[in-house]
Amino acid sequence: MSQTVxxxxxxxxxxxxxxxxxGSDAMNPDPDYSAAYVVLRTTDGAEGHGFCFTIGxxxxxxxxxxxxxxxxVVGRPAPRTAADLAALYFELTHDSQLRWLGPEKGVMHMAxxxxxxxxxxxxxxxAGKPVWEFLAGMTPEELVSLVDFRYLSDxxxxxxxxxxxxxxxxxxxxxxxxxxxxxxxxxxxxxxxLGYADSKLVGLAxxxxxxxxxxxxxxxxxxxxxxxxxxxxxxxxxxPDIRIAxxxxxxxxxxxxVRWMAALAPYEPHWIEEPTSPDDILGHAAIRAGQPxxxxxxxxxxxxxxxxxxxxxxxxxxxxxxxxxxxxxxxNVAILLLAAxxxxxxxxxxxxxxxxxxxxHLSMFDFVAVxxxxxxxxxxxxxxxxxxxxxxxxxxxxxxxxxTAPGFxxxxxxxxxxxxxxxxxxxWQARRTTEEISS
Amino acid sequence: MSQTVxxxxxxxxxxxxxxxxxGSDAMNPDPDYSAAYVVLRTTDGAEGHGFCFTIGxxxxxxxxxxxxxxxxVVGRPAPRTAADLAALYFELTHDSQLRWLGPEKGVMHMAxxxxxxxxxxxxxxxAGKPVWEFLAGMTPEELVSLVDFRYLSDxxxxxxxxxxxxxxxxxxxxxxxxxxxxxxxxxxxxxxxLGYADSKLVGLAxxxxxxxxxxxxxxxxxxxxxxxxxxxxxxxxxxPDIRIAxxxxxxxxxxxxVRWMAALAPYEPHWIEEPTSPDDILGHAAIRAGQPxxxxxxxxxxxxxxxxxxxxxxxxxxxxxxxxxxxxxxxNVAILLLAAxxxxxxxxxxxxxxxxxxxxHLSMFDFVAVxxxxxxxxxxxxxxxxxxxxxxxxxxxxxxxxxTAPGFxxxxxxxxxxxxxxxxxxxWQARRTTEEISS
Numbered sequence: 069m070s071q072t073v074x075x076x077x078x079x080x081x082x083x084x085x086x087x088x089x090x091g092s093d094a095m096n097p098d099p100d101y102s103a104a105y106v107v108l109r110t111t112d113g114a115e116g117h118g119f120c121f122t123i124g125x126x127x128x129x130x131x132x133x134x135x136x137x138x139x140x141v142v143g144r145p146a147p148r149t150a151a152d153l154a155a156l157y158f159e160l161t162h163d164s165q166l167r168w169l170g171p172e173k174g175v176m177h178m179a180x181x182x183x184x185x186x187x188x189x190x191x192x193x194x195a196g197k198p199v200w201e202f203l204a205g206m207t208p209e210e211l212v213s214l215v216d217f218r219y220l221s222d223x224x225x226x227x228x229x230x231x232x233x234x235x236x237x238x239x240x241x242x243x244x245x246x247x248x249x250x251x252x253x254x255x256x257x258x259x260x261x262l263g264y265a266d267s268k269l270v271g272l273a274x275x276x277x278x279x280x281x282x283x284x285x286x287x288x289x290x291x292x293x294x295x296x297x298x299x300x301x302x303x304x305x306x307x308p309d310i311r312i313a314x315x316x317x318x319x320x321x322x323x324x325x326v327r328w329m330a331a332l333a334p335y336e337p338h339w340i341e342e343p344t345s346p347d348d349i350l351g352h353a354a355i356r357a358g359q360p361x362x363x364x365x366x367x368x369x370x371x372x373x374x375x376x377x378x379x380x381x382x383x384x385x386x387x388x389x390x391x392x393x394x395x396x397x398x399x400n401v402a403i404l405l406l407a408a409x410x411x412x413x414x415x416x417x418x419x420x421x422x423x424x425x426x427x428x429h430l431s432m433f434d435f436v437a438v439x440x441x442x443x444x445x446x447x448x449x450x451x452x453x454x455x456x457x458x459x460x461x462x463x464x465x466x467x468x469x470x471x472t473a474p475g476f477x478x479x480x481x482x483x484x485x486x487x488x489x490x491x492x493x494x495x496w497q498a499r500r501t502t503e504e505i506s507s
Numbered sequence: 508m509s510q511t512v513x514x515x516x517x518x519x520x521x522x523x524x525x526x527x528x529x530g531s532d533a534m535n536p537d538p539d540y541s542a543a544y545v546v547l548r549t550t551d552g553a554e555g556h557g558f559c560f561t562i563g564x565x566x567x568x569x570x571x572x573x574x575x576x577x578x579x580v581v582g583r584p585a586p587r588t589a590a591d592l593a594a595l596y597f598e599l600t601h602d603s604q605l606r607w608l609g610p611e612k613g614v615m616h617m618a619x620x621x622x623x624x625x626x627x628x629x630x631x632x633x634a635g636k637p638v639w640e641f642l643a644g645m646t647p648e649e650l651v652s653l654v655d656f657r658y659l660s661d662x663x664x665x666x667x668x669x670x671x672x673x674x675x676x677x678x679x680x681x682x683x684x685x686x687x688x689x690x691x692x693x694x695x696x697x698x699x700x701l702g703y704a705d706s707k708l709v710g711l712a713x714x715x716x717x718x719x720x721x722x723x724x725x726x727x728x729x730x731x732x733x734x735x736x737x738x739x740x741x742x743x744x745x746x747p748d749i750r751i752a753x754x755x756x757x758x759x760x761x762x763x764x765v766r767w768m769a770a771l772a773p774y775e776p777h778w779i780e781e782p783t784s785p786d787d788i789l790g791h792a793a794i795r796a797g798q799p800x801x802x803x804x805x806x807x808x809x810x811x812x813x814x815x816x817x818x819x820x821x822x823x824x825x826x827x828x829x830x831x832x833x834x835x836x837x838x839n840v841a842i843l844l845l846a847a848x849x850x851x852x853x854x855x856x857x858x859x860x861x862x863x864x865x866x867x868h869l870s871m872f873d874f875v876a877v878x879x880x881x882x883x884x885x886x887x888x889x890x891x892x893x894x895x896x897x898x899x900x901x902x903x904x905x906x907x908x909x910x911t912a913p914g915f916x917x918x919x920x921x922x923x924x925x926x927x928x929x930x931x932x933x934x935w936q937a938r939r940t941t942e943e944i945s946s
Contacts, residue, residue, distance in 0.1 A: 095603060095606075096603045096604075096607070097603060098603070098604075099603070099604065099607075100604070122604070122607050122608060123603070123604050123607045124604040125575065125602065125604035125605055126572070126575050126604060126605045126607070126608045126615060128571065128575065129568065129571050129572045129575050129608065129614065129615065130608065132567065132568050132571040133565070133568045133614065136564065136565050136567065136568050163564065164534060164535045164536060164537070164538070164562070165535075165537075165538065165539070165561070165562050165563040165564035165565060166564055166565045167534075168535070168538075168561050168562045168563075168565070169561060169565045169568060169569065169613060169614050169617075170612075170613050171757070171784075171785065171807055172784075172786075173609075173612045173613045173786070173809060174608060174609050174612045174613015174614050174615060174616065174809075175568065175572065175608050175613050175614035175615055176565060176568065176613060176614055177613065178608075218760065218784075219760060219783060219784040219786075219787055219790065220760075221760040221761070221762065222760060222761040222762065222790060222793065318610070321657065321658060321659070321660040321661060322660070322661040323660065323661065344658060345610075345611075345657075345658040345812045346610065347611070347612070347658075347809065347810065347812040347813055347816075348658055348812050348815075348816065349788060349789070349816060350788070350816045350819055350820065351658065351661060351812075351816075354661065368610055370612060370613075370786065370809075371786065373784045373786040373787050373790075374786055376787075377786075377787065377788060377789045377790075380789055381789065
């Protein structure tokens with residue numbers, strides 16, 4: 069009955085996405101979407117997969133950080149319950165020596181997230197449920213036990229979290245049924261990369277509407293005149309009823325953000341995402357107060373303590389969780405509860421490689437068992453690299469279909485891992501050969 | 508004339524300090540003081556040394572992060588000027604792919620700091636000056652050019668920074684002369700580790716006063732009754748005129764910090780250090796407002812953007828820079844300027860391994876060329892591991908003597924590096940042998 073984790077494989081996987089300018093924005097001109105990837109294996113042959121998302125160089129550092137967590141996992145009973153998953157999360161994030169490397173931020177924290185998420189993939193697999201259903205089936209007491217309330221109690225106590233979860237119990241089954249029937253609302257960033265020509269932007273924006281999306285997103289922050297022109301083109305292409313979010317990827321200081329968004333405001337942007345440093349709580353609050361467009365951030369927010377303050381300071385209109393930046397499902401449950409406490413909708417960041425696959429589970433859990441609502445909520449969708457996953461996301465008429473396969477939808481295909489392993493996989497060997505010939 | 512950096516050596520160095528409970532506090536019960544250490548070597552045989560400080564496990568992750576910076580340094584002209592040092596700092600911290608791993612926080616940011624500091628050691632060595640003097644000899648324009656004002660302009664503009672530095676120009680030579688003559692005020696943490704018995708605490712506190720220190724520090728946050736007893740013993744040991752700071756090492760939530768400090772307040776603590784998460788700007792502000800003791804933090808503050816907000820929010824009475832947590836001298840110049848703008852004294856964190864050696868230069872530069880004052884300012888001093896450095900700090904009558912050797916005082920002795928290399932140095936091999944025999 070009791071199985072043990074005996075295998076812990078770490079892979080450095082990179083996709084040469086910079087060749088196409090997919091994913092190009094004002095701060096990240098040439099990302100190579102990458103994953104520091106971990107596979108847990110148990111004595112009965114079960115597997116748990118998890119990863120950190122990075123954009124290329126330094127992925128090996130994140131892989132080294134995951135490797136540093138091996139002794140905490142190998143030899144451990146295979147996690148199956150909320151108690152097991154809480155124990156692992158607390159052990160990884162409270163280890164005093166490793167904590168010094170953050171604390172609770174950056175490479176070491178992302179690595180903890182990869183391992184925690186792999187454990188959730190494993191446990192949900194044992195339960196025979198997708199993670200969103202596995203989470204939604206836990207009791208309020210079990211869910212609260214997953215959360216580290218350290219540094220949160222001035223904004224959210226365990227009792228308040230219990231009350232939120234208990235209030236959401238009526239209607240859980242009905243909402244789960246609606247979710248299975250209709251899917252969860254999505255928006256698409258595919259039209260809006262900075263590296264795309266205007267004609268490509270317009271064509272992809274129109275295609276997005278034809279595909280059933282009610283929201284698209286444009287990258288901004290490179291050049292104001294270009295942004296005004298692109299925003300105007302996009303607004304004309306999609307008409308007045310489709311929401312257009314804009315995303316500056318941390319490009320601005322406070323005054324610049326206010327000035328820039330005042331110039332884009334006539335085209336009615338739905339939100340301005342990452343106007344400035346993700347660490348700048350007071351800066352986000354000043355930007356929100358200084359111009360008319362709603363403010364969103366979160367994909368680079370390091371941990372629950374910073375999210376807490378963004379909410380306390382009234383700095384954001386939308387909380388953008390990321391599945392692989394904080395310490396996994398456990399910390400994201402805390403952030404969902406904080407957002408519910410403050411009544412702020414959660415609209416996750418996704419894209420990259422595998423982030424859509426993971427984060428859909430968290431929004432669906434939020435809908436069924438935490439906030440109980442999908443009003444004003446959308447999950448980002450980017451149409452890249454899904455073909456490398458065993459259970460890729462399914463988008464129908466602009467909505468994420470609820471996953472049915474057991475686990476976290478995190479598993480990359482073995483062939484994709486082998487081909488994109490860095491630096492020795494065939495994709496990278498071929499690229500080096502091409503570079504040698506052309507140089 | 509123009510030399511090139513050709514060598515880039517990375518070492519994982521660890522000291523088994525957990526054996527003595529030196530360095531034990533409420534969050535870090537058993538640190539093994541460690542350094543991920545880098546040596547730059549140039550074509551003319553010059554060297555630059557720098558390091559990240561960690562407390563044991565995971566030091567290899569930080570070493571891997573330093574290694575990731577090799578391509579940015581090797582082949583580069585040896586840095587000598589403010590312009591060279593600014594270029595290196597901006598390149599390391601603005602690389603879009605590496606930036607994703609923070610941004611500007613955690614392992615990758617600390618690694619950038621190690622390399623930037625090594626470059627300062629090298630450049631000051633070429634100039635034949637200790638870093639404090641090398642910095643103090645730069646023009647206000649050169650100093651401003653070192654700073655990344657991104658995300659700072661709502662609190663500090665380049666023009667404001669120039670004005671601060673120009674205002675400090677008169678009296679620079681006179682202050683440098685006073686510094687050389689008298690040294691810079693220090694305080695000692697040596698009596699106060701949580702793992703020490705009461706009698707050892709009292710004896711070391713009395714010794715500190717006899718040695719000329721006017722401030723000591725106690726670790727708190729393990730158990731309130733113990734802390735009240737230890738604080739009372741320390742106050743009786745040193746009398747009413749010696750300042751006693753207390754340090755909770757991030758142990759508390761807001762309400763707990765307020766309650767705990769109210770209980771310690773009768774013994775007149777000089778400051779409460781790290782009462783809660785270093786990310787919790789609003790939490791520090793609430794703690795400062797909620798109890799009578801002054802608030803200090805900074806050793807784990809990730810970057811200049813968080814320091815900016817601590818100052819904007821009125822959250823701290825003392826700014827505790829750390830020489831090796833942020834991205835090196837350049838980012839610390841920004842933080843010194845921010846503190847000067849807000850009129851808040853800088854009292855650096857030190858201790859660990861080599862942190863005293865580095866940070867003394869920054870406080871001395873602050874005194875001579877930025878704030879122009881040492882009132883209310885003290886540098887932490889801990890009497891550990893200095894014997895491993897070529898130019899160890901010199902403490903006379905409770906003050907740091909101004910370093911005179913060229914460079915950053917960063918160089919560990921070759922024998923110390925070899926003996927403490929992990930996992931294969933003789934100190935660690937011997938420890939493993941002992942463990943095998945006793946198990």
